[in-house]
Structures are given as C-alpha cells and as structure tokens.
Amino acid sequence: MADKLLIYNTLTRKKEEFKPITPNQLGLYVCGPTVYGEAHLGHARPAITFDVVYRYFQHLGYKVRYVRNITDVGHLTDEIAGEGDDKIAKKARIEQLEPMEVVHRYTESYHENMKALNVLSPSIEPRATGHIIEQQQLIKAIIEKGYAYEANGNVYFDVLKYNKSHEYGKLSGRKVEDLFENTRELDGQSEKRNSYDFALWKNASPQHIMRWPSPWGEGFPGWHSECVAMGTKYLGEQFDIHGGGMDLIFPHHEAEIAQSVACFGKDSVNYWMHNNMITINGQKMGKSLGNFITLNEFFTGNHELLEQAYSPMTVRFFILQAQYRGTVDFGNEALKAAEKGLERLMNAYTALEKIAPAKESEVDVALLKQNCYNALNDDFNTPILIANLFETVKTINSIIAGNITIDSNGLNELKQLFDVFVFEILGLKNEAHQATSNNELTGKLIEMLGQMRIDAKANKDWATSDKIRNELTAMGVTIKDTKEGFEWEIN
C-alpha cells in the first residue's frame, strides 16, 4: 500500500514527496474560522479537506497532532479610516452583546455544524484571546531582532528591512517592488514606514471593547501573529503542514512566514497546503460578498437558492467529489447528483450483506484497493478515490445480479475496503440507516403493511398492493420488491 505520498506545496508550486520531520509523526496546523457569524459552505471546505488529511495520516499509522485555531479577536474591518474596528467588537456592539458572548455563540454553532459533517475534532483548538501573552512574546522577539518598530502604541512589521535579507512574497509569488507600486489608498496619516508593513499590535482607541495591556500600551494583537504564536507553541518552531484557504495565502500566510523567519530564523512550515474556494455562479462564495449560504440553511433547505434541503453527508460528499485545489461550483443539480451518488454508494455497502460467497472469485479486490491508495497518495485526490469506489459499487451490484462471483475471502476484503475508504478516511456516514433504526414501532408497522402487500400480490390483487405502496411512498417510505420479498427505507 503506502508508496510515496505526494503533497502539492504552495511554496514550491509542485507536488513533493511528503517526508515527516519525525518518522511516523505529523504536526498539522490549519487556520480555523473567525467566529463572528454562522459557518457557511465555504467554511466546510477546509474543515473537510483537512479532516481527510488528518484521517488519512492516522490511517497510515502516524501520530498526528492537529491544531485548528478559533480566531476570536483581531481582523480589522476598517483599516483605511485609521481607527480600526475589531470584527468581533463590531458585531458585539450591533447585537448588544459582550464580545465573548458572540464568540461563544458562533463557536458552538461551528462545532455543531462540524459534528454534523462528521468532521473530527482536532487535537487542540486554541483561541487567539487565550494566547495574548504568547503573541506579545512573539512581537517582542521580532522587535529585538530588529524587524519591527513601534509607533504610537502600534507595532508594525518592517517588510522592507526584512526583504533586504529575506524574501518577502515567496509564498504568494509577489515582489515587494510590485507591492509598493500597487498599494491603493495611501493612508498618509499612518505611522507605517511603508504601506505594506503589517500590524503586529494595534493600539486600542477609547471605544474599542477588546483590549489587553502590553508593553506598548492597551491594545490588541494584529492580524497575523496568532497562528505563528499558537502553531509554534503546540507544534514546535518547525512543523510539517500548515493548511488553510487559498484566500489566506496573501497577506496572512505570507506574513506568518515573515514573522517566523524574523523570530526563529527559519520558516516554521515545511508544506503549505491550500484549498480552493467554493463558487456560486462562478464567483467566490464569501462573507464580504454576501453571497454565502450557511450550513444550517443547507441542512434545512431554508434559503431561496436551495430547491430542497441537503443533508450534511450530501454536502460532505459534494465537496469530496472535487479535488481540494480546484474550485467547486455550487448548484442544485450538482448537490442532487451528489445526494443520489452517495445513496448508490451506501446502498452497495448495505447490499454486501446479501451476497452469498461462491467458491471462485473473479474480483481483483487488491487492485481496487491499490487504486484507492494511489488516488490518496496523489495529493489527496478524493474524486479519483470516489471513482474507484464506484467501480467497486459496480462490482458489488454485478455480483448480486449474478454476472460475476466472489469468494468469502474476497467478500471480506470488499467490506473492509468500504470500511477503510468510505467510512474511516472519507468520513462518510450512512444516514439512511440511522433514520430507519431509530424508531422500532415505525419499523414494525411498515413491516406489517409490507407483508399485507406481499399477501395481496400473491392473490394478484394489484389494486391493494399498489395502494399500500403508493400511500407509503407518499409518506416518504420507499418500497422495493426483491426475489425473497421486499425492502423498505425511510427517505
């Protein structure tokens, strides 16, 4: 199985063989959400992408420490005006809530969504506000090394100076000269030496709610320090993988690299992984554009663009059907296709139970399995993996249809293949099954009606048998006839 695992590294812009710093151990850091609103479909993408990365490394036997932060402070919304307003604080004022109340509410909501999507909880979920001291220490160290300067209670990173000895822009492919030319909106009053210098610490205006004491006066941490402070705290000065959305490459991750290099003398991250965006009508779904659909809206179908509700697993499967580095375009047709496809996949798994093994096997399970591993080893190519799983589905159905045979050993391997790739690594769940098993009485009643229908059929009383089936269908119970009798499921 485990051949080379290739990972596309944003830093080098090519696929590289993954080599851990410590054998069989993985340090993984992923940028989590800023909790000032409900999570939308876009938030599900990195969560699911890196959930699969997490799951796969664990499957390969790695001891993984997966750190995914919660950003609960910072991110100025109005930098141009000069008096930056904290997103969390702004929301707090609007809703008349304590900032921490806002944070708490949306953190819980995020956790509920993630659980529904079967996204595993990370090993550590640190919060920015819980690491103010670490961030201050980082900032102090950067000042000491001479790469940051203080001005009126603000601390800025000196990009120009840094760039003299290092390369600012190596992750995003930018050059400082270009940045200089292309900076819009010159804020003349700013104390920045250069417009592209970024804030490490911001002085809090009197009305600013979130504030902490610091050597530079009362204020709050700037945009890009939290991930460096928390990442290196829990994973070490150097760790394996840092992930996040593509939109974070510049300036966020670029600034992280600069801080790491300035502070530790080296880039903390070996492999930078970035998931692409989800688009809607070809345009990025995002908070600022206001064209997002929240996960709860997907689950309930309560949004004008949604023709129906889509279950968490449908959403998960939909996202996994695209490779993480490409965009995925949202659409009802595409979501419905995912729903149907997932159902087919799950039905095949259930159908495995019904297969009677033969003496001879015409199925090459080892090959199917190898193809699945090959897909994952090629930069987590889940669509190829899923294509292989559908090959497996076809195989299973062909066995049931009597076209090919399988022996008991092969049958076990098939089941195992599903257990490993569908459930363990892709993290899918069989939702239909849960629904049917949670009410015993309902099940018994349906069984009874179904049996009555079988009797009617035996008497060629088609009117009665069709009536039973039609009415059950209207109630959302699907009846399927089989050779032995019938099957049912609740939609």
Next chain:
RNA sequence: GGUCUCGUGGCCGAGUGGCUAGGCAGUGGUCUGCAAAACCACGUACAGCGGUUCGAAUCCGCUCGAGACCUCCA
C-alpha cells in the same frame, strides 16, 4: 493597473502528449403484474485560431471569456 489561475459533453467534476475517468441527468434494452432498484448498451466533450509533434484536450503563442489575490474573507 499589477500578480496569478482557469475555460472539459445537459450539470458537477478527474485527467494532462497516444489507452473508458467517475457521479447525476438522458436514451434503448433486460428483469418486474406494474414500479423502484440493479444489470447491459449508447452519447464520440475538451473556448477559438495558429504553431511544435508521427500524434495534443494535454506543450508553445495569440484571441475571447470567467475568476482569485493585491483590504477582512475558508
């Protein structure tokens, strides 16, 4: 304006020099009292124009179109 990415059949989406991606939808057939499910078969797609090559959707150039980042965004 600068930097970059992409344009695949009705929809979503892989692939990246010659070999079927896959799913959904559609069509025909088998099975079934009918249906559902399943199985079998089918569509001959790679924005346009040139070039390189024995051969390109895949490499190069140009044109058109879409988008991302440059400000917070997953």
